[in-house]
Amino acid sequence: MTPPLNQIVEHIRSTxxxxxxxxxxxxxxxxxSMLAMGELLAALGKNVTLFNESGIPNRFTWLAPKREILTELPAVEPDSLIVLDCGSPERAGQVIAPWLKAKTVLNMDHHLGNPMFGTLNWVEQRxxxxxxxxxMLAKKLDVPLVGLLGEYVYLALISDTGDFCFNNTRPETLVMAAEILRQGLLPGPFHEQKQSTGTINQLQMRGTVLKRARLHANGQISLIAFTRELFEQTGTGPEDTEGLVNTVLYVRGVQVAISLREEETGIKFSLRSKGSINVQVVAAHFGGGGHRNAAGGTLNMHMDEAKTTMVQAVTEELARS
Ligand SMILES: [Mn+2]
Known part of the structure:
Protein backbone atom coordinates (compact mmCIF):
# COMPACT_ATOMS: atom_id res chain seq x y z
CA MET A 1 0.00 0.00 0.00
CA THR A 2 1.21 3.49 -0.81
CA PRO A 3 2.09 5.75 2.16
CA PRO A 4 -0.38 8.53 1.18
CA LEU A 5 -3.23 6.00 1.32
CA ASN A 6 -2.14 5.08 4.87
CA GLN A 7 -2.19 8.73 5.90
CA ILE A 8 -5.61 9.30 4.32
CA VAL A 9 -7.02 6.26 6.11
CA GLU A 10 -5.67 7.53 9.44
CA HIS A 11 -6.99 11.02 8.83
CA ILE A 12 -10.47 9.75 7.93
CA ARG A 13 -10.57 7.53 11.01
CA SER A 14 -9.71 10.43 13.32
CA THR A 15 -11.92 13.12 11.73
CA SER A 33 -16.15 9.64 -6.96
CA MET A 34 -17.82 12.43 -4.95
CA LEU A 35 -21.06 10.49 -4.43
CA ALA A 36 -19.11 7.32 -3.67
CA MET A 37 -17.00 9.15 -1.10
CA GLY A 38 -20.24 10.43 0.46
CA GLU A 39 -21.54 6.86 0.79
CA LEU A 40 -18.21 5.58 2.12
CA LEU A 41 -17.93 8.25 4.80
CA ALA A 42 -21.58 7.79 5.80
CA ALA A 43 -20.96 4.03 6.09
CA LEU A 44 -18.17 4.87 8.53
CA GLY A 45 -20.57 7.02 10.60
CA LYS A 46 -19.03 10.34 9.55
CA ASN A 47 -20.85 13.61 8.87
CA VAL A 48 -20.53 14.39 5.21
CA THR A 49 -21.61 17.26 2.98
CA LEU A 50 -21.20 17.21 -0.79
CA PHE A 51 -20.33 20.28 -2.81
CA ASN A 52 -19.98 21.03 -6.50
CA GLU A 53 -20.01 24.59 -7.80
CA SER A 54 -21.85 23.55 -11.01
CA GLY A 55 -24.31 21.19 -9.34
CA ILE A 56 -25.48 18.09 -11.16
CA PRO A 57 -25.56 18.33 -14.99
CA ASN A 58 -28.77 17.37 -16.83
CA ARG A 59 -27.27 14.24 -18.31
CA PHE A 60 -26.74 12.88 -14.79
CA THR A 61 -30.13 13.70 -13.25
CA TRP A 62 -31.05 9.98 -13.65
CA LEU A 63 -28.66 9.36 -10.74
CA ALA A 64 -31.17 11.17 -8.48
CA PRO A 65 -28.71 11.24 -5.58
CA LYS A 66 -30.32 11.02 -2.16
CA ARG A 67 -27.61 13.17 -0.66
CA GLU A 68 -27.90 16.85 -1.57
CA ILE A 69 -25.10 18.42 -3.62
CA LEU A 70 -24.54 22.00 -2.42
CA THR A 71 -23.52 24.74 -4.84
CA GLU A 72 -22.91 27.26 -2.03
CA LEU A 73 -20.71 26.95 1.02
CA PRO A 74 -22.48 25.20 3.91
CA ALA A 75 -23.24 27.15 7.12
CA VAL A 76 -21.40 24.62 9.27
CA GLU A 77 -17.68 24.52 8.57
CA PRO A 78 -16.19 21.04 8.14
CA ASP A 79 -12.99 19.76 9.77
CA SER A 80 -11.60 18.64 6.43
CA LEU A 81 -12.16 19.06 2.72
CA ILE A 82 -11.73 16.11 0.39
CA VAL A 83 -11.01 17.40 -3.11
CA LEU A 84 -11.56 14.84 -5.86
CA ASP A 85 -10.47 14.69 -9.51
CA CYS A 86 -9.05 18.24 -9.52
CA GLY A 87 -5.77 18.43 -11.46
CA SER A 88 -5.27 21.92 -9.99
CA PRO A 89 -6.96 23.85 -7.14
CA GLU A 90 -8.61 26.20 -9.68
CA ARG A 91 -10.64 23.26 -11.02
CA ALA A 92 -12.63 23.24 -7.77
CA GLY A 93 -14.14 26.64 -8.68
CA GLN A 94 -14.29 30.08 -7.12
CA VAL A 95 -16.80 29.54 -4.33
CA ILE A 96 -14.62 27.05 -2.47
CA ALA A 97 -11.28 28.77 -3.22
CA PRO A 98 -10.90 30.57 0.17
CA TRP A 99 -11.47 27.31 2.09
CA LEU A 100 -8.89 25.47 -0.04
CA LYS A 101 -6.26 27.86 1.28
CA ALA A 102 -7.45 27.93 4.90
CA LYS A 103 -8.48 24.38 5.78
CA THR A 104 -7.16 20.84 5.99
CA VAL A 105 -7.36 19.56 2.42
CA LEU A 106 -7.14 15.97 1.22
CA ASN A 107 -6.22 16.09 -2.45
CA MET A 108 -7.16 12.83 -4.17
CA ASP A 109 -6.50 12.86 -7.89
CA HIS A 110 -5.08 11.03 -10.89
CA HIS A 111 -4.06 13.85 -13.25
CA LEU A 112 -0.53 14.32 -14.61
CA GLY A 113 1.11 17.41 -13.16
CA ASN A 114 -1.14 17.79 -10.10
CA PRO A 115 0.70 20.48 -8.08
CA MET A 116 0.05 18.70 -4.73
CA PHE A 117 -2.04 21.58 -3.37
CA GLY A 118 -3.42 19.64 -0.39
CA THR A 119 -2.40 19.20 3.21
CA LEU A 120 -2.38 15.49 2.34
CA ASN A 121 -1.90 14.50 -1.28
CA TRP A 122 -2.75 11.15 -2.80
CA VAL A 123 -2.15 11.45 -6.53
CA GLU A 124 -2.24 8.11 -8.31
CA GLN A 125 -1.54 8.72 -11.99
CA ARG A 126 -1.98 5.05 -12.82
CA MET A 136 -9.29 1.25 -3.02
CA LEU A 137 -9.95 3.36 0.05
CA ALA A 138 -13.22 1.50 0.74
CA LYS A 139 -11.38 -1.81 0.55
CA LYS A 140 -8.75 -0.55 2.98
CA LEU A 141 -11.53 0.57 5.34
CA ASP A 142 -13.38 -2.78 4.99
CA VAL A 143 -16.48 -1.25 3.40
CA PRO A 144 -17.90 -3.47 0.60
CA LEU A 145 -18.69 -1.96 -2.84
CA VAL A 146 -22.37 -2.74 -2.46
CA GLY A 147 -25.50 -0.73 -3.34
CA LEU A 148 -25.07 2.95 -4.11
CA LEU A 149 -21.37 2.92 -3.22
CA GLY A 150 -20.80 0.24 -5.86
CA GLU A 151 -22.94 2.06 -8.44
CA TYR A 152 -21.09 5.34 -7.97
CA VAL A 153 -17.66 3.74 -8.19
CA TYR A 154 -18.81 1.84 -11.30
CA LEU A 155 -20.02 5.10 -12.89
CA ALA A 156 -16.58 6.61 -12.31
CA LEU A 157 -14.80 3.56 -13.73
CA ILE A 158 -16.80 3.35 -16.95
CA SER A 159 -16.77 7.13 -17.46
CA ASP A 160 -13.02 7.65 -17.32
CA THR A 161 -12.09 4.42 -19.14
CA GLY A 162 -14.60 4.82 -21.99
CA ASP A 163 -16.40 1.65 -20.87
CA PHE A 164 -13.08 -0.10 -20.17
CA CYS A 165 -11.64 0.65 -23.64
CA PHE A 166 -8.96 3.27 -22.91
CA ASN A 167 -5.31 2.61 -22.01
CA ASN A 168 -5.95 3.60 -18.40
CA THR A 169 -7.97 0.39 -17.90
CA ARG A 170 -5.68 -1.74 -15.78
CA PRO A 171 -6.19 -5.22 -14.35
CA GLU A 172 -7.00 -3.67 -10.96
CA THR A 173 -9.78 -1.62 -12.60
CA LEU A 174 -11.44 -4.74 -14.00
CA VAL A 175 -11.01 -6.64 -10.73
CA MET A 176 -12.82 -3.79 -8.97
CA ALA A 177 -15.59 -3.77 -11.60
CA ALA A 178 -15.91 -7.55 -11.18
CA GLU A 179 -16.23 -7.11 -7.43
CA ILE A 180 -19.03 -4.55 -7.93
CA LEU A 181 -20.89 -6.95 -10.24
CA ARG A 182 -20.40 -9.71 -7.68
CA GLN A 183 -22.07 -7.41 -5.14
CA GLY A 184 -25.14 -7.24 -7.37
CA LEU A 185 -24.84 -4.43 -9.92
CA LEU A 186 -26.42 -5.29 -13.30
CA PRO A 187 -24.33 -3.65 -16.05
CA GLY A 188 -27.03 -3.76 -18.77
CA PRO A 189 -29.69 -1.60 -17.05
CA PHE A 190 -26.99 0.63 -15.59
CA HIS A 191 -25.47 1.43 -19.02
CA GLU A 192 -28.93 1.88 -20.51
CA GLN A 193 -29.79 4.51 -17.91
CA LYS A 194 -26.47 6.24 -18.36
CA GLN A 195 -26.76 6.36 -22.17
CA SER A 196 -30.46 7.22 -22.52
CA THR A 197 -30.06 10.91 -21.83
CA GLY A 198 -29.86 12.41 -25.32
CA THR A 199 -32.45 14.61 -27.01
CA ILE A 200 -33.42 14.95 -30.67
CA ASN A 201 -32.05 18.53 -30.62
CA GLN A 202 -28.73 17.22 -29.38
CA LEU A 203 -28.65 14.55 -32.07
CA GLN A 204 -29.34 17.09 -34.83
CA MET A 205 -26.79 19.57 -33.48
CA ARG A 206 -24.19 16.79 -33.41
CA GLY A 207 -25.12 15.88 -36.99
CA THR A 208 -24.34 19.42 -38.10
CA VAL A 209 -21.03 19.45 -36.23
CA LEU A 210 -19.98 16.10 -37.71
CA LYS A 211 -20.94 17.27 -41.20
CA ARG A 212 -18.51 20.16 -40.76
CA ALA A 213 -15.70 17.98 -39.32
CA ARG A 214 -12.36 18.46 -41.09
CA LEU A 215 -9.06 16.62 -41.35
CA HIS A 216 -5.65 18.30 -41.10
CA ALA A 217 -1.97 17.29 -41.26
CA ASN A 218 -2.49 14.68 -44.00
CA GLY A 219 -5.42 13.14 -42.19
CA GLN A 220 -3.67 12.71 -38.85
CA ILE A 221 -5.78 15.36 -37.09
CA SER A 222 -9.56 15.63 -37.04
CA LEU A 223 -11.29 18.79 -35.86
CA ILE A 224 -14.82 19.64 -34.82
CA ALA A 225 -16.17 22.97 -33.56
CA PHE A 226 -19.25 23.95 -31.58
CA THR A 227 -20.27 27.58 -31.99
CA ARG A 228 -22.66 29.56 -29.81
CA GLU A 229 -24.67 30.32 -32.92
CA LEU A 230 -25.26 26.60 -33.47
CA PHE A 231 -26.24 26.09 -29.81
CA GLU A 232 -28.78 28.90 -30.16
CA GLN A 233 -30.16 27.60 -33.47
CA THR A 234 -30.63 24.08 -32.13
CA GLY A 235 -31.62 24.81 -28.54
CA THR A 236 -28.62 22.96 -27.16
CA GLY A 237 -25.69 23.86 -24.95
CA PRO A 238 -22.12 22.96 -23.96
CA GLU A 239 -23.11 19.82 -22.13
CA ASP A 240 -24.61 18.37 -25.32
CA THR A 241 -21.08 18.20 -26.75
CA GLU A 242 -19.93 15.46 -24.38
CA GLY A 243 -18.05 12.57 -25.99
CA LEU A 244 -18.32 13.65 -29.63
CA VAL A 245 -14.56 14.20 -29.77
CA ASN A 246 -14.09 10.43 -29.36
CA THR A 247 -16.25 9.81 -32.43
CA VAL A 248 -13.93 11.90 -34.61
CA LEU A 249 -10.82 10.32 -33.07
CA TYR A 250 -11.88 6.97 -34.53
CA VAL A 251 -11.66 8.13 -38.13
CA ARG A 252 -9.15 5.89 -39.93
CA GLY A 253 -5.65 7.37 -39.89
CA VAL A 254 -6.45 10.04 -37.32
CA GLN A 255 -3.97 10.25 -34.43
CA VAL A 256 -5.37 13.27 -32.58
CA ALA A 257 -8.90 14.69 -32.41
CA ILE A 258 -9.51 18.34 -31.53
CA SER A 259 -12.85 19.64 -30.29
CA LEU A 260 -13.39 23.39 -29.89
CA ARG A 261 -16.33 24.92 -28.07
CA GLU A 262 -17.23 28.57 -27.99
CA GLU A 263 -18.07 29.81 -24.49
CA GLU A 264 -18.40 33.23 -22.86
CA THR A 265 -14.97 32.86 -21.27
CA GLY A 266 -13.21 31.84 -24.50
CA ILE A 267 -12.74 28.70 -26.56
CA LYS A 268 -12.73 25.45 -24.58
CA PHE A 269 -10.59 22.82 -26.26
CA SER A 270 -10.61 19.05 -25.79
CA LEU A 271 -7.91 16.81 -27.20
CA ARG A 272 -7.95 13.03 -27.60
CA SER A 273 -5.06 10.96 -28.92
CA LYS A 274 -4.28 7.40 -29.86
CA GLY A 275 -1.40 5.33 -28.50
CA SER A 276 1.72 7.07 -27.22
CA ILE A 277 0.90 10.56 -28.52
CA ASN A 278 0.80 12.87 -25.52
CA VAL A 279 -1.83 15.61 -25.72
CA GLN A 280 -1.39 16.55 -22.06
CA VAL A 281 1.80 18.47 -23.00
CA VAL A 282 -0.10 20.37 -25.70
CA ALA A 283 -2.88 21.29 -23.25
CA ALA A 284 -0.33 22.27 -20.58
CA HIS A 285 1.34 24.62 -23.06
CA PHE A 286 -1.93 26.60 -23.12
CA GLY A 287 -2.47 26.45 -19.35
CA GLY A 288 -4.69 23.36 -19.48
CA GLY A 289 -4.17 19.81 -18.25
CA GLY A 290 -5.32 16.23 -18.27
CA HIS A 291 -3.88 12.87 -19.20
CA ARG A 292 -1.69 11.52 -22.01
CA ASN A 293 -4.63 10.53 -24.23
CA ALA A 294 -7.25 13.04 -23.04
CA ALA A 295 -6.63 16.67 -22.12
CA GLY A 296 -8.16 20.12 -22.40
CA GLY A 297 -8.14 23.77 -21.49
CA THR A 298 -9.25 27.24 -22.58
CA LEU A 299 -7.97 29.61 -25.27
CA ASN A 300 -8.66 33.33 -25.02
CA MET A 301 -9.17 33.98 -28.72
CA HIS A 302 -11.74 33.73 -31.48
CA MET A 303 -12.77 30.45 -33.05
CA ASP A 304 -10.84 30.85 -36.32
CA GLU A 305 -7.64 31.70 -34.49
CA ALA A 306 -8.23 28.83 -32.05
CA LYS A 307 -8.52 26.38 -34.94
CA THR A 308 -5.22 27.48 -36.50
CA THR A 309 -3.46 27.59 -33.13
CA MET A 310 -4.53 24.12 -31.99
CA VAL A 311 -3.91 22.45 -35.37
CA GLN A 312 -0.41 23.94 -35.41
CA ALA A 313 0.36 22.93 -31.81
CA VAL A 314 -0.85 19.38 -32.36
CA THR A 315 1.02 19.10 -35.68
CA GLU A 316 4.22 20.09 -33.87
CA GLU A 317 3.59 17.48 -31.16
CA LEU A 318 2.98 14.82 -33.85
CA ALA A 319 6.32 15.72 -35.41
CA ARG A 320 8.03 15.19 -32.03
CA SER A 321 6.34 11.83 -31.39
MN1 LIG B 1 -11.04 11.61 -13.52
Missing amino acids: DNFLVLSHVAPDGDALG ASSVGEMVG
Whole structure:
Protein backbone atom coordinates (compact mmCIF):
# COMPACT_ATOMS: atom_id res chain seq x y z
CA MET A 1 0.00 0.00 0.00
CA THR A 2 1.21 3.49 -0.81
CA PRO A 3 2.09 5.75 2.16
CA PRO A 4 -0.38 8.53 1.18
CA LEU A 5 -3.23 6.00 1.32
CA ASN A 6 -2.14 5.08 4.87
CA GLN A 7 -2.19 8.73 5.90
CA ILE A 8 -5.61 9.30 4.32
CA VAL A 9 -7.02 6.26 6.11
CA GLU A 10 -5.67 7.53 9.44
CA HIS A 11 -6.99 11.02 8.83
CA ILE A 12 -10.47 9.75 7.93
CA ARG A 13 -10.57 7.53 11.01
CA SER A 14 -9.71 10.43 13.32
CA THR A 15 -11.92 13.12 11.73
CA ASP A 16 -15.71 13.54 11.99
CA ASN A 17 -16.94 16.26 9.65
CA PHE A 18 -16.11 16.29 5.95
CA LEU A 19 -16.92 18.40 2.93
CA VAL A 20 -16.40 16.36 -0.25
CA LEU A 21 -16.12 18.18 -3.55
CA SER A 22 -15.11 17.69 -7.17
CA HIS A 23 -14.36 19.85 -10.19
CA VAL A 24 -16.69 22.32 -11.91
CA ALA A 25 -18.69 20.98 -14.86
CA PRO A 26 -18.37 17.50 -13.36
CA ASP A 27 -17.95 14.39 -15.53
CA GLY A 28 -18.85 10.84 -14.53
CA ASP A 29 -15.67 10.42 -12.50
CA ALA A 30 -16.03 13.74 -10.65
CA LEU A 31 -19.66 12.98 -9.74
CA GLY A 32 -19.18 9.26 -9.21
CA SER A 33 -16.15 9.64 -6.96
CA MET A 34 -17.82 12.43 -4.95
CA LEU A 35 -21.06 10.49 -4.43
CA ALA A 36 -19.11 7.32 -3.67
CA MET A 37 -17.00 9.15 -1.10
CA GLY A 38 -20.24 10.43 0.46
CA GLU A 39 -21.54 6.86 0.79
CA LEU A 40 -18.21 5.58 2.12
CA LEU A 41 -17.93 8.25 4.80
CA ALA A 42 -21.58 7.79 5.80
CA ALA A 43 -20.96 4.03 6.09
CA LEU A 44 -18.17 4.87 8.53
CA GLY A 45 -20.57 7.02 10.60
CA LYS A 46 -19.03 10.34 9.55
CA ASN A 47 -20.85 13.61 8.87
CA VAL A 48 -20.53 14.39 5.21
CA THR A 49 -21.61 17.26 2.98
CA LEU A 50 -21.20 17.21 -0.79
CA PHE A 51 -20.33 20.28 -2.81
CA ASN A 52 -19.98 21.03 -6.50
CA GLU A 53 -20.01 24.59 -7.80
CA SER A 54 -21.85 23.55 -11.01
CA GLY A 55 -24.31 21.19 -9.34
CA ILE A 56 -25.48 18.09 -11.16
CA PRO A 57 -25.56 18.33 -14.99
CA ASN A 58 -28.77 17.37 -16.83
CA ARG A 59 -27.27 14.24 -18.31
CA PHE A 60 -26.74 12.88 -14.79
CA THR A 61 -30.13 13.70 -13.25
CA TRP A 62 -31.05 9.98 -13.65
CA LEU A 63 -28.66 9.36 -10.74
CA ALA A 64 -31.17 11.17 -8.48
CA PRO A 65 -28.71 11.24 -5.58
CA LYS A 66 -30.32 11.02 -2.16
CA ARG A 67 -27.61 13.17 -0.66
CA GLU A 68 -27.90 16.85 -1.57
CA ILE A 69 -25.10 18.42 -3.62
CA LEU A 70 -24.54 22.00 -2.42
CA THR A 71 -23.52 24.74 -4.84
CA GLU A 72 -22.91 27.26 -2.03
CA LEU A 73 -20.71 26.95 1.02
CA PRO A 74 -22.48 25.20 3.91
CA ALA A 75 -23.24 27.15 7.12
CA VAL A 76 -21.40 24.62 9.27
CA GLU A 77 -17.68 24.52 8.57
CA PRO A 78 -16.19 21.04 8.14
CA ASP A 79 -12.99 19.76 9.77
CA SER A 80 -11.60 18.64 6.43
CA LEU A 81 -12.16 19.06 2.72
CA ILE A 82 -11.73 16.11 0.39
CA VAL A 83 -11.01 17.40 -3.11
CA LEU A 84 -11.56 14.84 -5.86
CA ASP A 85 -10.47 14.69 -9.51
CA CYS A 86 -9.05 18.24 -9.52
CA GLY A 87 -5.77 18.43 -11.46
CA SER A 88 -5.27 21.92 -9.99
CA PRO A 89 -6.96 23.85 -7.14
CA GLU A 90 -8.61 26.20 -9.68
CA ARG A 91 -10.64 23.26 -11.02
CA ALA A 92 -12.63 23.24 -7.77
CA GLY A 93 -14.14 26.64 -8.68
CA GLN A 94 -14.29 30.08 -7.12
CA VAL A 95 -16.80 29.54 -4.33
CA ILE A 96 -14.62 27.05 -2.47
CA ALA A 97 -11.28 28.77 -3.22
CA PRO A 98 -10.90 30.57 0.17
CA TRP A 99 -11.47 27.31 2.09
CA LEU A 100 -8.89 25.47 -0.04
CA LYS A 101 -6.26 27.86 1.28
CA ALA A 102 -7.45 27.93 4.90
CA LYS A 103 -8.48 24.38 5.78
CA THR A 104 -7.16 20.84 5.99
CA VAL A 105 -7.36 19.56 2.42
CA LEU A 106 -7.14 15.97 1.22
CA ASN A 107 -6.22 16.09 -2.45
CA MET A 108 -7.16 12.83 -4.17
CA ASP A 109 -6.50 12.86 -7.89
CA HIS A 110 -5.08 11.03 -10.89
CA HIS A 111 -4.06 13.85 -13.25
CA LEU A 112 -0.53 14.32 -14.61
CA GLY A 113 1.11 17.41 -13.16
CA ASN A 114 -1.14 17.79 -10.10
CA PRO A 115 0.70 20.48 -8.08
CA MET A 116 0.05 18.70 -4.73
CA PHE A 117 -2.04 21.58 -3.37
CA GLY A 118 -3.42 19.64 -0.39
CA THR A 119 -2.40 19.20 3.21
CA LEU A 120 -2.38 15.49 2.34
CA ASN A 121 -1.90 14.50 -1.28
CA TRP A 122 -2.75 11.15 -2.80
CA VAL A 123 -2.15 11.45 -6.53
CA GLU A 124 -2.24 8.11 -8.31
CA GLN A 125 -1.54 8.72 -11.99
CA ARG A 126 -1.98 5.05 -12.82
CA ALA A 127 -5.50 4.91 -11.38
CA SER A 128 -8.12 4.83 -14.15
CA SER A 129 -10.29 7.23 -12.22
CA VAL A 130 -10.60 8.86 -8.83
CA GLY A 131 -13.58 6.55 -8.36
CA GLU A 132 -11.12 3.65 -8.51
CA MET A 133 -9.13 5.34 -5.74
CA VAL A 134 -12.28 5.69 -3.62
CA GLY A 135 -12.84 1.96 -4.23
CA MET A 136 -9.29 1.25 -3.02
CA LEU A 137 -9.95 3.36 0.05
CA ALA A 138 -13.22 1.50 0.74
CA LYS A 139 -11.38 -1.81 0.55
CA LYS A 140 -8.75 -0.55 2.98
CA LEU A 141 -11.53 0.57 5.34
CA ASP A 142 -13.38 -2.78 4.99
CA VAL A 143 -16.48 -1.25 3.40
CA PRO A 144 -17.90 -3.47 0.60
CA LEU A 145 -18.69 -1.96 -2.84
CA VAL A 146 -22.37 -2.74 -2.46
CA GLY A 147 -25.50 -0.73 -3.34
CA LEU A 148 -25.07 2.95 -4.11
CA LEU A 149 -21.37 2.92 -3.22
CA GLY A 150 -20.80 0.24 -5.86
CA GLU A 151 -22.94 2.06 -8.44
CA TYR A 152 -21.09 5.34 -7.97
CA VAL A 153 -17.66 3.74 -8.19
CA TYR A 154 -18.81 1.84 -11.30
CA LEU A 155 -20.02 5.10 -12.89
CA ALA A 156 -16.58 6.61 -12.31
CA LEU A 157 -14.80 3.56 -13.73
CA ILE A 158 -16.80 3.35 -16.95
CA SER A 159 -16.77 7.13 -17.46
CA ASP A 160 -13.02 7.65 -17.32
CA THR A 161 -12.09 4.42 -19.14
CA GLY A 162 -14.60 4.82 -21.99
CA ASP A 163 -16.40 1.65 -20.87
CA PHE A 164 -13.08 -0.10 -20.17
CA CYS A 165 -11.64 0.65 -23.64
CA PHE A 166 -8.96 3.27 -22.91
CA ASN A 167 -5.31 2.61 -22.01
CA ASN A 168 -5.95 3.60 -18.40
CA THR A 169 -7.97 0.39 -17.90
CA ARG A 170 -5.68 -1.74 -15.78
CA PRO A 171 -6.19 -5.22 -14.35
CA GLU A 172 -7.00 -3.67 -10.96
CA THR A 173 -9.78 -1.62 -12.60
CA LEU A 174 -11.44 -4.74 -14.00
CA VAL A 175 -11.01 -6.64 -10.73
CA MET A 176 -12.82 -3.79 -8.97
CA ALA A 177 -15.59 -3.77 -11.60
CA ALA A 178 -15.91 -7.55 -11.18
CA GLU A 179 -16.23 -7.11 -7.43
CA ILE A 180 -19.03 -4.55 -7.93
CA LEU A 181 -20.89 -6.95 -10.24
CA ARG A 182 -20.40 -9.71 -7.68
CA GLN A 183 -22.07 -7.41 -5.14
CA GLY A 184 -25.14 -7.24 -7.37
CA LEU A 185 -24.84 -4.43 -9.92
CA LEU A 186 -26.42 -5.29 -13.30
CA PRO A 187 -24.33 -3.65 -16.05
CA GLY A 188 -27.03 -3.76 -18.77
CA PRO A 189 -29.69 -1.60 -17.05
CA PHE A 190 -26.99 0.63 -15.59
CA HIS A 191 -25.47 1.43 -19.02
CA GLU A 192 -28.93 1.88 -20.51
CA GLN A 193 -29.79 4.51 -17.91
CA LYS A 194 -26.47 6.24 -18.36
CA GLN A 195 -26.76 6.36 -22.17
CA SER A 196 -30.46 7.22 -22.52
CA THR A 197 -30.06 10.91 -21.83
CA GLY A 198 -29.86 12.41 -25.32
CA THR A 199 -32.45 14.61 -27.01
CA ILE A 200 -33.42 14.95 -30.67
CA ASN A 201 -32.05 18.53 -30.62
CA GLN A 202 -28.73 17.22 -29.38
CA LEU A 203 -28.65 14.55 -32.07
CA GLN A 204 -29.34 17.09 -34.83
CA MET A 205 -26.79 19.57 -33.48
CA ARG A 206 -24.19 16.79 -33.41
CA GLY A 207 -25.12 15.88 -36.99
CA THR A 208 -24.34 19.42 -38.10
CA VAL A 209 -21.03 19.45 -36.23
CA LEU A 210 -19.98 16.10 -37.71
CA LYS A 211 -20.94 17.27 -41.20
CA ARG A 212 -18.51 20.16 -40.76
CA ALA A 213 -15.70 17.98 -39.32
CA ARG A 214 -12.36 18.46 -41.09
CA LEU A 215 -9.06 16.62 -41.35
CA HIS A 216 -5.65 18.30 -41.10
CA ALA A 217 -1.97 17.29 -41.26
CA ASN A 218 -2.49 14.68 -44.00
CA GLY A 219 -5.42 13.14 -42.19
CA GLN A 220 -3.67 12.71 -38.85
CA ILE A 221 -5.78 15.36 -37.09
CA SER A 222 -9.56 15.63 -37.04
CA LEU A 223 -11.29 18.79 -35.86
CA ILE A 224 -14.82 19.64 -34.82
CA ALA A 225 -16.17 22.97 -33.56
CA PHE A 226 -19.25 23.95 -31.58
CA THR A 227 -20.27 27.58 -31.99
CA ARG A 228 -22.66 29.56 -29.81
CA GLU A 229 -24.67 30.32 -32.92
CA LEU A 230 -25.26 26.60 -33.47
CA PHE A 231 -26.24 26.09 -29.81
CA GLU A 232 -28.78 28.90 -30.16
CA GLN A 233 -30.16 27.60 -33.47
CA THR A 234 -30.63 24.08 -32.13
CA GLY A 235 -31.62 24.81 -28.54
CA THR A 236 -28.62 22.96 -27.16
CA GLY A 237 -25.69 23.86 -24.95
CA PRO A 238 -22.12 22.96 -23.96
CA GLU A 239 -23.11 19.82 -22.13
CA ASP A 240 -24.61 18.37 -25.32
CA THR A 241 -21.08 18.20 -26.75
CA GLU A 242 -19.93 15.46 -24.38
CA GLY A 243 -18.05 12.57 -25.99
CA LEU A 244 -18.32 13.65 -29.63
CA VAL A 245 -14.56 14.20 -29.77
CA ASN A 246 -14.09 10.43 -29.36
CA THR A 247 -16.25 9.81 -32.43
CA VAL A 248 -13.93 11.90 -34.61
CA LEU A 249 -10.82 10.32 -33.07
CA TYR A 250 -11.88 6.97 -34.53
CA VAL A 251 -11.66 8.13 -38.13
CA ARG A 252 -9.15 5.89 -39.93
CA GLY A 253 -5.65 7.37 -39.89
CA VAL A 254 -6.45 10.04 -37.32
CA GLN A 255 -3.97 10.25 -34.43
CA VAL A 256 -5.37 13.27 -32.58
CA ALA A 257 -8.90 14.69 -32.41
CA ILE A 258 -9.51 18.34 -31.53
CA SER A 259 -12.85 19.64 -30.29
CA LEU A 260 -13.39 23.39 -29.89
CA ARG A 261 -16.33 24.92 -28.07
CA GLU A 262 -17.23 28.57 -27.99
CA GLU A 263 -18.07 29.81 -24.49
CA GLU A 264 -18.40 33.23 -22.86
CA THR A 265 -14.97 32.86 -21.27
CA GLY A 266 -13.21 31.84 -24.50
CA ILE A 267 -12.74 28.70 -26.56
CA LYS A 268 -12.73 25.45 -24.58
CA PHE A 269 -10.59 22.82 -26.26
CA SER A 270 -10.61 19.05 -25.79
CA LEU A 271 -7.91 16.81 -27.20
CA ARG A 272 -7.95 13.03 -27.60
CA SER A 273 -5.06 10.96 -28.92
CA LYS A 274 -4.28 7.40 -29.86
CA GLY A 275 -1.40 5.33 -28.50
CA SER A 276 1.72 7.07 -27.22
CA ILE A 277 0.90 10.56 -28.52
CA ASN A 278 0.80 12.87 -25.52
CA VAL A 279 -1.83 15.61 -25.72
CA GLN A 280 -1.39 16.55 -22.06
CA VAL A 281 1.80 18.47 -23.00
CA VAL A 282 -0.10 20.37 -25.70
CA ALA A 283 -2.88 21.29 -23.25
CA ALA A 284 -0.33 22.27 -20.58
CA HIS A 285 1.34 24.62 -23.06
CA PHE A 286 -1.93 26.60 -23.12
CA GLY A 287 -2.47 26.45 -19.35
CA GLY A 288 -4.69 23.36 -19.48
CA GLY A 289 -4.17 19.81 -18.25
CA GLY A 290 -5.32 16.23 -18.27
CA HIS A 291 -3.88 12.87 -19.20
CA ARG A 292 -1.69 11.52 -22.01
CA ASN A 293 -4.63 10.53 -24.23
CA ALA A 294 -7.25 13.04 -23.04
CA ALA A 295 -6.63 16.67 -22.12
CA GLY A 296 -8.16 20.12 -22.40
CA GLY A 297 -8.14 23.77 -21.49
CA THR A 298 -9.25 27.24 -22.58
CA LEU A 299 -7.97 29.61 -25.27
CA ASN A 300 -8.66 33.33 -25.02
CA MET A 301 -9.17 33.98 -28.72
CA HIS A 302 -11.74 33.73 -31.48
CA MET A 303 -12.77 30.45 -33.05
CA ASP A 304 -10.84 30.85 -36.32
CA GLU A 305 -7.64 31.70 -34.49
CA ALA A 306 -8.23 28.83 -32.05
CA LYS A 307 -8.52 26.38 -34.94
CA THR A 308 -5.22 27.48 -36.50
CA THR A 309 -3.46 27.59 -33.13
CA MET A 310 -4.53 24.12 -31.99
CA VAL A 311 -3.91 22.45 -35.37
CA GLN A 312 -0.41 23.94 -35.41
CA ALA A 313 0.36 22.93 -31.81
CA VAL A 314 -0.85 19.38 -32.36
CA THR A 315 1.02 19.10 -35.68
CA GLU A 316 4.22 20.09 -33.87
CA GLU A 317 3.59 17.48 -31.16
CA LEU A 318 2.98 14.82 -33.85
CA ALA A 319 6.32 15.72 -35.41
CA ARG A 320 8.03 15.19 -32.03
CA SER A 321 6.34 11.83 -31.39
MN1 LIG B 1 -11.04 11.61 -13.52
